[in-house]
Amino acid sequence: MSQVQKYPAGWRLLHWLMALMVLTLIPIGLWMTARAEADIWGRLTDTLYSSHKAVGFAVLLLMIVRISVKIWLKGPPYPDEMPRKLQMAAKGLHHLMYVLLVLTPLFGWAGVTAYPALVTLGGYHLPAMPFVPQGDQLAARLFAIHGALAISLGVLVAGHITAAFRHMIRKDGIFRRMI
Ligand code: HEM
DSSP: OOOOSSOOHHHHHHHHHHHHHHHHHHHHHHHHHHHHHTTOOSHHHHHHHHHHHHHHHHHHHHHHHHHHHHHHSOOOOOOTTSOHHHHHHHHHHHHHHHHHHHHHHHHHHHHHHHTTOOBOGGGOBOOOOTTOOOOHHHHHHHHHHHHHHHHHHHHHHHHHHHHHHHHHHHTOSTGGGGO
């Protein structure tokens, strides 16, 4: 395993790309469901759903790359001055975010398979998730889990951003490792 002081360039690129994707997926997800609940159907609602599904599925695919990168490359070590408990808390939060970044899109994909509503941007169809039968009640349950996971992910992301800002203000070198 290679040891580096900064995260490798590809890792940093993937981090910021996925940060942008997740930070748009959450508000778009909330906006499109609010429009659907208010029965505001039309081109905009359709586009929001289609782009949400396409970008969300891309997050799932990118997570395969990201997990492989994490397994193969070792990130830079934390500075010795950083308390052990804080290091463990940071690692725990990162692992939990990885879990939610896999489960959230998986449940979204399962939901659109059960519904079924697999069409995305430009009329392109996502593949159906294997072994997931069709059914309204099943789809509703899967979407409810998807929404709860997405909100939990949003809370963790907010904590992660707060911690990043703290490191930025303290200039302790942690934030610079990812830019
Ligand atoms: C990290 C990836 C994802 C995030 C953060 C995310 C986030 C969200 C959020 C915040 C909502 C609103 C939930 C609510 O109002 O209760 C939502 C709804 C939805 N998402 Fe995702 N999503 C992701 C991936 C996906 C994927 C991969 C698909 C499908 C391929 C998908 C399909 C949907 C659909 C169809 C809804 C509406 C569900 C309903 O009408 O109840 N999402 N998502």
